[in-house]
Structure formats: structure tokens, C-alpha cells
Amino acid sequence: MKKRLSLFLVLLLAMSTFLAACGGDKEKSGKSGGDNTKKDNVLNLTETQDIPSMDSALATDAVSFNTLNNTMEGLYRLDENDKAVEGMAEGEPEVSKDGKTWTFKIRDAKWSNGDPVTANDFEFAWKKALDPKTKAEYAYIMYDLKNAKAINTGEMKSEELGVKAIDEKTLEVQLENPVPYFKELLVFGTFLPQNEKYVTKQGDKYGLEADTAIYNGPFVLDEWKHEDKFVMKKNPNYWDADAVKLDKIHTKIVKNTQTDVNLFESKDADLIRLSSEFVDKYKKNEGFFTEKEASVFFLRLNQTSNELLKNVDARKAISMAFDKKGITDGILNNGSTPADYFVPAEFVHGPDGKDFRDTAGKYLSTDIDKAKDHWEKAKKALGKDKFTLELLNYDDDSAKKVGEYLKEQLESNLDGLTVNIKQQPFKQKLDLETKMNYDFSLGGWGPDYLDPMTFLDMYLTNGAHNQQGYSNPEYDKLINDAKTTLLLEPEKRWEALVKAEEILLKEDAAIAPIYQRSRAYLKQPYVKDIYFHKFGADYTFKYASVK
Incomplete structure (x- = not known):
């Protein structure tokens, strides 16, 4: 959401990424004070990042998939x-x-240009x-x-x-x-x-601007000012247009939560996400609510070029050397929980009816002493005492704080390690990860569909989202069997998926899990029927209304 993440999105802290959102809450609304009515029929939103692509074949992130989900079908x-x-x-x-x-x-059904679907x-x-x-x-x-x-x-x-x-x-x-x-x-x-005819005519320009794409969903992308805002309006050609209540959805690109809060207080924003410093102030507001998502955030550890990260003891040291609760409780403060796993909790159940996490184990929990032991083994194996790593990070407020916290924790607990932070806008960061031009990176993943495979097949050898060079033949076999020969043997398939996660984390420390995300929101009382999703796109606005 989407993946990415995805996505997910998609991905990422206080923003939409290759991640997917959570829950089926369509009626969580409350009073923020003042008038409970809205004069126009427009939903005003904010987003921390611009849309990377409106081409469904190329989209990889939550912002793109969220917009596509509401303009396409x-x-x-x-x-x-x-x-x-x-x-x-x-x-x-x-x-x-x-x-x-x-x-x-x-x-x-029709496309927005009148062509039949x-x-x-x-x-x-x-x-x-x-x-x-x-x-x-x-x-x-x-x-x-x-x-x-x-x-x-x-x-x-x-x-x-x-x-x-x-x-x-x-x-x-x-x-x-x-x-x-x-x-x-x-x-x-x-x-x-x-639409083949339209896409062919647009060529390389397809999906790069509001007027170089056509739509068959509830809304069309009517205006798109890059890095500023994008506007969706009701699609009169949509087959179920009678069910669509909103006239327009305005989304402003806002990277600072204080600005979000100001917009909400002035009723220029109808739904915003809160960063940690605002949660305590607004948690008693009737418009406050949290959504527990099926998105997991972690450190990508690039094994393709960095000698330190090729060492499994170094990866285990990094994975266990920071306090996850310090991030979830101190920095995020939004209901997020420490993750000692990759497949999220409260996401999917197995053939026995149990949550995946009730069957699978916990891996790479915070343990500073074990981290130091692994670190010394890594230094001895590599014959060096000092190492420098660059942490690739997003450029929004929450990500900055998490990155600075990780730097402090890792440098304090792993003697001889220096962490430099490289903050990048969303699209550029995704590009650097795709090119594997980084040491380690703060990222997240939200599920694309309702199965553990949407997380675990990311790390097949040479997989499209295996952007760190991880490879394990045993892991590959378990995942490929779960995709093919074990599909008609659900119990054995589940066992294979559980074992695969154990290899990925406990044995290889391919990634360093950090937390499973929740998000804190403020919603105006007149906003109704926004659907939040556990997988795929974060939101559906088809049935939303402002009254």
C-alpha cells in the first residue's frame, strides 16, 4: 500500500507510504468544538508527500495507491x-x-472521457x-x-x-x-x-499530470500542482455516481504537523494525522481517534555493498541495540507498538483460527547486552574497530525524530559506530532504495492483500522489493512452496510461512523490525463514512460525506 506497499504504501511514520492503513472504522467522528456543519461539499485533507505516479503499472507507494483507489476502479x-x-x-x-x-x-461503465470500460x-x-x-x-x-x-x-x-x-x-x-x-x-x-487507446496516445506523459490520465472511479484528478496540492472531483461518468456524496476532495501537501493542526483548528482541514507532541493535547477531543494498522516499520540493511552489513553479527547487533519502546511511547505516542516480528499482529489468521503472531515467535527484541556481544564478534571478524554507516531517512517531522533517536541509540550502544543521517523527499528516497544506493534505511511496509505472503515474498532472492541484496535458498524454497505446491495443504503452508519469518529474522537478521504502526487522527464532526483499510489502499472516499 502498498504495499509498498506497496507501499505503505507504502510507508511511513506520520505519512502515507508503500503502506496500507487499518481498520474498518467508518463512523469515528466527534466534535472539535464550534459549528458541526459544513457549508460546502468538499473534503479538505493534508498529505506529507506529493503523488509519485498516477500510472497504476508504475505506482509503488501509499500516496499513489490512495489516489488511484479513489479515481480508478x-x-x-x-x-x-x-x-x-x-x-x-x-x-x-x-x-x-x-x-x-x-x-x-x-x-x-465509462471512462471519464466517455469511452466504455x-x-x-x-x-x-x-x-x-x-x-x-x-x-x-x-x-x-x-x-x-x-x-x-x-x-x-x-x-x-x-x-x-x-x-x-x-x-x-x-x-x-x-x-x-x-x-x-x-x-x-x-x-x-x-x-x-x-484505456489502451488513451494510454498509447499519451505515451511517456501518461499519469504525470492531472490531464494526462483518464479515470473510471468515483472521482477524477482535476488539479495537480506538484509539491503543493492535488484536487479530486466527483466523476459524473462513474457507474455508481449516485452513491458518491462529495463534490471535491482537496489535498494540501503539508510536511509540518503544527501546520496541520492550525488548518484543523481553522476548519481548513477536516482530517489530519497527529504527531506525538500533539497527542496529549488533543486526546480528550471528541474528534480524536487512533487506528491500529497492519503496517510494520523496520530498518533495511543493505548487504550488496557495505562490508559491515554483510556480516550477520553486525546486523543482529544493530537490530537489538535500540529501545523500541522509546520510539513507540516516547516519540510516536500514537498507539504504535514495538515489533519483534515482520508479519503484523491482528492481521491474518491461520487454518487453526489463530492469529499468525500467536503461532510465530518473537525475534530481535531489544537486548543491549546481546547486541554488544554480536557487535564485538562482527568487529573481530572484520578486523576493524570503527565503522560509519549512512541512515537514509524521510524528510518529515516524525521520521526526523526517529532517525535522530536511532543514531543516538546505536552510537551509544555499539562502540565505534558512527551514524550519519541522509534525509530525502519521499520520491527521491524510494529511488535511492530501488537503486540500492544506501547503507541502511528507515522504511515500512503495509500489506497489499490478506495473507502473510504479502510481507514475506518481499525477500525472495532478486525480488522487486528486496532492495538490499538478501538471499537464502532455504527461505526461497519455503516461500515458493507456499505459493505453489502447498496451496492445497493450508496447515503445511502456514508452517512454511512461520518458518520463513524465523529464518528472515532470527537466523539472518535481514531487516531490523522497529514497530507496528498506529495513527492518531483528528476528524471534524461533520465528516462521515471514510473507510479505513487494513490492506491495499489506506482510504476509500466513495461514500464519505461532509454535512
Whole structure:
């Protein structure tokens, strides 16, 4: 949300990233004082980052996926309870007995330019995302489609993809293996349709400006002033336009929480996220609420070029050498909890009905003494006493504070380590991670669909989001088996996923988990029916209203 994260987003502290948001709360509203009515029919929001891309094949972050989720529509979208409900798909799909062939009927719907939405819009968009020339980071999320991986790696031609427009309103999809969460998977942004004729005409400009894209969702992107604001307005051509209550959604790019609070107090912002220093002040406000998300934040430890981070003892030392509660309770102060894991708590349940975390263990908990022991082993193995690492970080207020805290903790507890911080705007940071041009990086991940795999397959060898050079053949086998041969053996599949996380963290310390995010919000009393999601995009505004 999306991933990224994602996303997620998407990703990141007080902002939307490759992360996905949490919960199904659609009625958490309260009085902030004063008038409880709103004269216009406009929802005013803020965001810490600009939209990196409005091309669904290229989007990787929460800001992009949130905007796409509200301006575009795939075969399905999520309802207030995170269930997949009909979007462009009309009626129940026809599914073969072996679960590998799905046939969808496309409803009568239009693009914002008046063109009909067709089955070919899906075939075209999905083939585009899998085309190696597109270089889509999220192409791997489509690997359940027949021949998708071979096409994406250049071994087969796109014509061999198991996706075919039988006619204008019939889409046939063939899978490599039956996928129990396939409907929810189709909600994800990479599976959105694109109008082939329009996209081809726009060429490289597609999705870079408000007027170089067309939309089939509840809203259209009407205005986009980069690094300043973007505006969505109701799409009159949307098939379910009668259900859309808002006329417009204004989103202002704001990197400072004090500015957010000022906008909220003056009623120029209707929903804001609070950073830690404002939580105590506003937590008794009736408009205050928190959302526990399924997003986990961690340190990426780049093993491709840095000799120190290639050493497993050094990675374990870094992972255990900082106080996680100091971050969640002292800096964030928003309900976030320390994470000694990667797959989040209260996210997904196994075949036995138990939460994944009740079955899996805890790994890399804060332990300064163990961290120092591992650090001494690493220094001895590398024959050096002093090391310098650069921490890649975001440029918003909360991220800055977390980065400074990590620097202080690591330098204090690991003798001879110097940490320099490199703060970057969102898009530039993502680019540096993609190029693996960093030492270690503060990042986060929100789930793209309802399964532990949305976290764990990130770290397959050479995976698109494995942006740190991690590789373990045993881990790869467990993940690949869970994607294929174990799909019809849910208990064994669950065991494989639990074991994979143990290898990733306990054995290899590939990443350093920090916390599972909650967010603190203030919402104006006249704002109703914003849907918060556990996976995929953070928000749905289709049913939102301001009255």
C-alpha cells in the first residue's frame, strides 16, 4: 500500500507510504468544538508527500495507491469491512472446478472521457505491468497469473499470458495455481484497468499530470500542482455516481504537523494525522481517534555493498541495540507498538483460527547486552574497530525524530559506530532504495492483500522489493512452496510461512523490525463514512460525506 506497499504504501511514520492503513472504522467522528456543519461539499485533507505516479503499472507507494483507489476502479474494491465487493466486475465470476480459470463479466461503465470500460482495458493494463520494458516493481504481485513470471523475466511473450478479453464484456483469467485470496488480490492497484487507446496516445506523459490520465472511479484528478496540492472531483461518468456524496476532495501537501493542526483548528482541514507532541493535547477531543494498522516499520540493511552489513553479527547487533519502546511511547505516542516480528499482529489468521503472531515467535527484541556481544564478534571478524554507516531517512517531522533517536541509540550502544543521517523527499528516497544506493534505511511496509505472503515474498532472492541484496535458498524454497505446491495443504503452508519469518529474522537478521504502526487522527464532526483499510489502499472516499 502498498504495499509498498506497496507501499505503505507504502510507508511511513506520520505519512502515507508503500503502506496500507487499518481498520474498518467508518463512523469515528466527534466534535472539535464550534459549528458541526459544513457549508460546502468538499473534503479538505493534508498529505506529507506529493503523488509519485498516477500510472497504476508504475505506482509503488501509499500516496499513489490512495489516489488511484479513489479515481480508478478494478474488478473489485474493498467495503467498510475489508471485503471485496463488485467494482467493474458484475455478478459472481464463473470459476472452474480446479480453481484455476476465472471468467468475469464487465459491467456497463465509462471512462471519464466517455469511452466504455471493456475487458481489453484489463488485458492491456496487466500485460503492460508484466512487460519487462515497463520495469514495474509490482509486476511480481501478478505472478499468480498463468505464465506471468516467465513473461516478466523475458522468457515468454505477452500473448501467452493467461488473461484474455473474450469479448468487450467478458474477461477470462487463468492462474498457475488456485489462489484462495484472489478476489482480495484483485483489489490491489496494479490490477487496475487502463484505456489502451488513451494510454498509447499519451505515451511517456501518461499519469504525470492531472490531464494526462483518464479515470473510471468515483472521482477524477482535476488539479495537480506538484509539491503543493492535488484536487479530486466527483466523476459524473462513474457507474455508481449516485452513491458518491462529495463534490471535491482537496489535498494540501503539508510536511509540518503544527501546520496541520492550525488548518484543523481553522476548519481548513477536516482530517489530519497527529504527531506525538500533539497527542496529549488533543486526546480528550471528541474528534480524536487512533487506528491500529497492519503496517510494520523496520530498518533495511543493505548487504550488496557495505562490508559491515554483510556480516550477520553486525546486523543482529544493530537490530537489538535500540529501545523500541522509546520510539513507540516516547516519540510516536500514537498507539504504535514495538515489533519483534515482520508479519503484523491482528492481521491474518491461520487454518487453526489463530492469529499468525500467536503461532510465530518473537525475534530481535531489544537486548543491549546481546547486541554488544554480536557487535564485538562482527568487529573481530572484520578486523576493524570503527565503522560509519549512512541512515537514509524521510524528510518529515516524525521520521526526523526517529532517525535522530536511532543514531543516538546505536552510537551509544555499539562502540565505534558512527551514524550519519541522509534525509530525502519521499520520491527521491524510494529511488535511492530501488537503486540500492544506501547503507541502511528507515522504511515500512503495509500489506497489499490478506495473507502473510504479502510481507514475506518481499525477500525472495532478486525480488522487486528486496532492495538490499538478501538471499537464502532455504527461505526461497519455503516461500515458493507456499505459493505453489502447498496451496492445497493450508496447515503445511502456514508452517512454511512461520518458518520463513524465523529464518528472515532470527537466523539472518535481514531487516531490523522497529514497530507496528498506529495513527492518531483528528476528524471534524461533520465528516462521515471514510473507510479505513487494513490492506491495499489506506482510504476509500466513495461514500464519505461532509454535512
